[in-house]
Amino acid sequence: MLPPKPPRSTVGRQLQKSRQIAKLRTDSFVRETYRLERRDARRKAREWFDRYPKAAYWTQVESWRVLDGDVIEFTMRRLPTAD
Template identity: 45%
Template sequence: MSHSHTHTELLVSEALQALDTPAGIELRRQTFTMDADEARSTTFEWMRRWPVATHWTRVESWSNLPDGRIRFTMVRLPSNDQTISS
Protein backbone atom coordinates (compact mmCIF):
# COMPACT_ATOMS: atom_id res chain seq x y z
CA MET A 1 0.00 0.00 0.00
CA SER A 2 2.84 2.36 0.78
CA HIS A 3 4.27 1.73 -2.68
CA SER A 4 1.04 2.64 -4.50
CA HIS A 5 0.64 5.73 -2.29
CA THR A 6 4.12 6.86 -3.33
CA HIS A 7 3.31 6.09 -6.97
CA THR A 8 0.08 8.10 -6.70
CA GLU A 9 1.95 11.04 -5.16
CA LEU A 10 4.45 10.90 -8.02
CA LEU A 11 1.69 10.93 -10.64
CA VAL A 12 -0.05 13.87 -8.95
CA SER A 13 3.24 15.75 -8.66
CA GLU A 14 4.01 15.20 -12.35
CA ALA A 15 0.51 16.33 -13.34
CA LEU A 16 0.77 19.49 -11.24
CA GLN A 17 4.20 20.23 -12.64
CA ALA A 18 2.91 19.89 -16.20
CA LEU A 19 0.06 22.29 -15.44
CA ASP A 20 2.09 24.84 -13.49
CA THR A 21 5.40 24.99 -15.34
CA PRO A 22 5.90 27.21 -18.39
CA ALA A 23 6.81 25.19 -21.48
CA GLY A 24 10.51 24.63 -21.96
CA ILE A 25 11.58 25.68 -18.46
CA GLU A 26 13.33 23.11 -16.35
CA LEU A 27 12.64 23.36 -12.64
CA ARG A 28 15.38 23.19 -10.01
CA ARG A 29 14.84 20.42 -7.47
CA GLN A 30 16.70 19.62 -4.30
CA THR A 31 15.91 16.76 -1.92
CA PHE A 32 16.80 16.98 1.76
CA THR A 33 16.71 14.58 4.71
CA MET A 34 16.88 16.27 8.12
CA ASP A 35 15.15 16.65 11.48
CA ALA A 36 11.76 18.39 11.54
CA ASP A 37 12.95 21.76 12.89
CA GLU A 38 15.74 21.98 10.33
CA ALA A 39 13.34 20.90 7.56
CA ARG A 40 10.93 23.71 8.47
CA SER A 41 13.77 26.25 8.58
CA THR A 42 15.10 25.11 5.22
CA THR A 43 11.63 25.33 3.67
CA PHE A 44 11.10 28.87 4.97
CA GLU A 45 14.59 29.90 3.79
CA TRP A 46 13.82 28.66 0.26
CA MET A 47 10.54 30.59 0.29
CA ARG A 48 12.35 33.73 1.48
CA ARG A 49 15.24 33.41 -0.96
CA TRP A 50 13.15 32.43 -3.99
CA PRO A 51 9.64 33.91 -3.48
CA VAL A 52 6.66 31.95 -4.75
CA ALA A 53 5.44 34.85 -6.90
CA THR A 54 8.64 35.03 -8.95
CA HIS A 55 10.13 31.52 -8.71
CA TRP A 56 7.07 29.28 -8.17
CA THR A 57 8.86 27.81 -5.17
CA ARG A 58 7.04 24.95 -3.46
CA VAL A 59 7.44 21.80 -1.44
CA GLU A 60 7.04 19.02 -3.98
CA SER A 61 7.07 16.15 -1.49
CA TRP A 62 7.29 15.73 2.30
CA SER A 63 7.66 12.35 4.04
CA ASN A 64 8.04 11.44 7.69
CA LEU A 65 10.72 8.75 7.98
CA PRO A 66 10.61 5.95 10.59
CA ASP A 67 13.63 7.47 12.39
CA GLY A 68 11.78 10.77 12.92
CA ARG A 69 13.58 12.71 10.20
CA ILE A 70 11.85 14.35 7.26
CA ARG A 71 12.67 13.73 3.60
CA PHE A 72 11.39 16.48 1.34
CA THR A 73 11.96 17.94 -2.09
CA MET A 74 11.87 21.65 -2.83
CA VAL A 75 11.27 22.84 -6.38
CA ARG A 76 11.55 26.27 -8.01
CA LEU A 77 12.15 28.01 -11.31
CA PRO A 78 15.79 28.65 -12.21
CA SER A 79 17.19 31.88 -10.84
CA ASN A 80 18.85 34.46 -13.08
CA ASP A 81 21.18 35.50 -10.26
CA GLN A 82 23.10 32.21 -10.67
CA THR A 83 24.03 33.05 -14.26
CA ILE A 84 25.32 36.58 -13.61
CA SER A 85 29.08 36.77 -13.19
CA SER A 86 30.80 39.57 -11.29
Template identity: 55%
Template sequence: MVDRPRDLPRDLATRMAQRSRPADGFLRETFVLPRPAARAKAKEFLEAWPKAAYMSSVESWRELPGDTIEFTMRRLPSAD
Protein backbone atom coordinates (compact mmCIF):
# COMPACT_ATOMS: atom_id res chain seq x y z
CA MET A 1 0.00 0.00 0.00
CA VAL A 2 1.33 3.41 -1.00
CA ASP A 3 0.97 6.33 1.36
CA ARG A 4 -0.51 9.41 -0.26
CA PRO A 5 -0.20 12.84 1.29
CA ARG A 6 -3.57 13.87 2.62
CA ASP A 7 -5.42 16.52 0.69
CA LEU A 8 -5.72 19.83 2.40
CA PRO A 9 -9.27 21.12 2.99
CA ARG A 10 -8.54 23.96 0.56
CA ASP A 11 -7.59 21.45 -2.18
CA LEU A 12 -10.80 19.53 -1.63
CA ALA A 13 -12.86 22.72 -1.65
CA THR A 14 -11.22 23.83 -4.91
CA ARG A 15 -11.92 20.51 -6.62
CA MET A 16 -15.53 20.52 -5.45
CA ALA A 17 -16.03 24.09 -6.63
CA GLN A 18 -14.63 23.28 -10.05
CA ARG A 19 -17.04 20.38 -10.43
CA SER A 20 -20.03 22.54 -9.61
CA ARG A 21 -19.16 25.35 -12.05
CA PRO A 22 -22.09 26.09 -14.31
CA ALA A 23 -21.64 25.55 -18.03
CA ASP A 24 -22.57 29.17 -18.69
CA GLY A 25 -20.07 29.89 -21.46
CA PHE A 26 -17.78 32.12 -19.40
CA LEU A 27 -14.03 31.63 -19.27
CA ARG A 28 -12.54 31.99 -15.79
CA GLU A 29 -9.04 32.68 -14.52
CA THR A 30 -8.06 32.54 -10.87
CA PHE A 31 -5.11 34.49 -9.47
CA VAL A 32 -3.40 34.59 -6.07
CA LEU A 33 -1.35 37.77 -5.74
CA PRO A 34 -0.27 40.37 -3.19
CA ARG A 35 -2.88 43.14 -2.90
CA PRO A 36 -1.13 45.77 -5.12
CA ALA A 37 -0.37 43.19 -7.83
CA ALA A 38 -3.93 41.84 -7.63
CA ARG A 39 -5.34 45.32 -8.19
CA ALA A 40 -3.03 45.83 -11.18
CA LYS A 41 -3.88 42.39 -12.65
CA ALA A 42 -7.64 43.01 -12.38
CA LYS A 43 -7.22 46.40 -14.09
CA GLU A 44 -5.09 44.82 -16.83
CA PHE A 45 -7.68 42.06 -17.36
CA LEU A 46 -10.54 44.55 -17.65
CA GLU A 47 -8.57 46.68 -20.11
CA ALA A 48 -7.73 43.63 -22.25
CA TRP A 49 -11.30 42.27 -22.12
CA PRO A 50 -13.65 45.30 -21.84
CA LYS A 51 -16.82 44.72 -19.84
CA ALA A 52 -19.05 46.16 -22.56
CA ALA A 53 -17.86 43.61 -25.13
CA TYR A 54 -16.95 40.56 -23.02
CA MET A 55 -19.14 41.00 -19.92
CA SER A 56 -15.89 40.82 -17.90
CA SER A 57 -15.99 41.06 -14.13
CA VAL A 58 -14.43 39.99 -10.87
CA GLU A 59 -16.51 36.93 -10.09
CA SER A 60 -15.22 36.31 -6.58
CA TRP A 61 -12.39 37.30 -4.28
CA ARG A 62 -11.12 36.64 -0.79
CA GLU A 63 -8.33 37.85 1.46
CA LEU A 64 -5.64 35.37 2.44
CA PRO A 65 -3.00 35.77 5.14
CA GLY A 66 -0.15 38.14 4.37
CA ASP A 67 -2.24 40.72 2.51
CA THR A 68 -2.68 38.31 -0.40
CA ILE A 69 -5.82 38.25 -2.53
CA GLU A 70 -7.26 35.25 -4.35
CA PHE A 71 -9.68 36.32 -7.06
CA THR A 72 -11.43 34.91 -10.09
CA MET A 73 -12.01 36.95 -13.23
CA ARG A 74 -14.57 35.90 -15.81
CA ARG A 75 -15.31 36.88 -19.40
CA LEU A 76 -17.05 35.62 -22.49
CA PRO A 77 -14.74 33.89 -24.98
CA SER A 78 -15.50 36.34 -27.79
CA ALA A 79 -17.25 39.62 -28.39
CA ASP A 80 -20.31 39.56 -30.62
Protein backbone atom coordinates (compact mmCIF):
# COMPACT_ATOMS: atom_id res chain seq x y z
CA MET A 1 0.00 0.00 0.00
CA LEU A 2 1.32 3.42 -0.97
CA PRO A 3 1.58 6.18 1.63
CA PRO A 4 -0.94 9.03 1.20
CA LYS A 5 0.17 11.99 -0.87
CA PRO A 6 0.50 15.35 0.90
CA PRO A 7 -2.13 17.97 0.05
CA ARG A 8 -1.20 20.11 -2.97
CA SER A 9 -1.42 23.27 -0.86
CA THR A 10 1.31 21.92 1.44
CA VAL A 11 3.50 20.96 -1.49
CA GLY A 12 2.93 24.38 -3.06
CA ARG A 13 3.96 26.19 0.13
CA GLN A 14 7.09 24.07 0.46
CA LEU A 15 8.00 24.71 -3.17
CA GLN A 16 7.47 28.45 -2.78
CA LYS A 17 9.63 28.48 0.34
CA SER A 18 12.43 26.58 -1.42
CA ARG A 19 12.26 29.00 -4.36
CA GLN A 20 12.62 31.97 -2.02
CA ILE A 21 15.63 30.34 -0.38
CA ALA A 22 17.10 29.63 -3.80
CA LYS A 23 16.94 33.33 -4.67
CA LEU A 24 19.07 34.11 -1.63
CA ARG A 25 21.82 31.65 -2.55
CA THR A 26 25.20 33.10 -3.19
CA ASP A 27 26.84 29.96 -4.55
CA SER A 28 28.22 29.88 -8.06
CA PHE A 29 25.94 27.19 -9.51
CA VAL A 30 23.93 27.82 -12.66
CA ARG A 31 20.32 26.63 -12.32
CA GLU A 32 17.49 26.27 -14.80
CA THR A 33 13.98 25.10 -14.05
CA TYR A 34 11.81 23.32 -16.61
CA ARG A 35 8.22 22.07 -16.83
CA LEU A 36 8.02 19.34 -19.44
CA GLU A 37 6.15 16.15 -20.18
CA ARG A 38 7.93 13.12 -18.74
CA ARG A 39 9.59 12.02 -22.02
CA ASP A 40 10.78 15.56 -22.82
CA ALA A 41 11.98 16.04 -19.23
CA ARG A 42 14.17 12.95 -19.48
CA ARG A 43 15.52 14.15 -22.81
CA LYS A 44 16.33 17.61 -21.40
CA ALA A 45 18.10 16.16 -18.35
CA ARG A 46 20.11 13.83 -20.63
CA GLU A 47 21.11 16.87 -22.75
CA TRP A 48 22.46 18.57 -19.63
CA PHE A 49 24.46 15.52 -18.56
CA ASP A 50 25.84 15.07 -22.08
CA ARG A 51 26.73 18.74 -22.51
CA TYR A 52 27.97 19.29 -18.94
CA PRO A 53 29.49 16.01 -17.66
CA LYS A 54 28.86 15.42 -13.97
CA ALA A 55 32.55 14.85 -13.21
CA ALA A 56 33.56 18.26 -14.56
CA TYR A 57 30.52 20.45 -13.85
CA TRP A 58 28.93 18.69 -10.84
CA THR A 59 25.74 18.52 -12.88
CA GLN A 60 22.68 17.19 -11.08
CA VAL A 61 18.91 17.29 -10.92
CA GLU A 62 18.55 19.52 -7.89
CA SER A 63 14.81 19.04 -7.35
CA TRP A 64 11.81 17.64 -9.17
CA ARG A 65 8.09 17.01 -8.78
CA VAL A 66 5.26 15.51 -10.79
CA LEU A 67 2.45 17.85 -11.80
CA ASP A 68 -0.97 17.02 -13.22
CA GLY A 69 -0.96 15.46 -16.67
CA ASP A 70 2.36 13.65 -16.15
CA VAL A 71 4.27 16.93 -16.39
CA ILE A 72 7.57 17.07 -14.52
CA GLU A 73 8.91 20.28 -13.02
CA PHE A 74 12.61 20.01 -12.29
CA THR A 75 15.65 22.16 -11.65
CA MET A 76 19.03 21.33 -13.16
CA ARG A 77 22.20 22.59 -11.48
CA ARG A 78 25.80 22.82 -12.70
CA LEU A 79 28.96 24.82 -12.22
CA PRO A 80 29.42 27.64 -14.74
CA THR A 81 32.80 26.32 -15.93
CA ALA A 82 34.85 23.17 -15.69
CA ASP A 83 38.13 24.42 -14.25
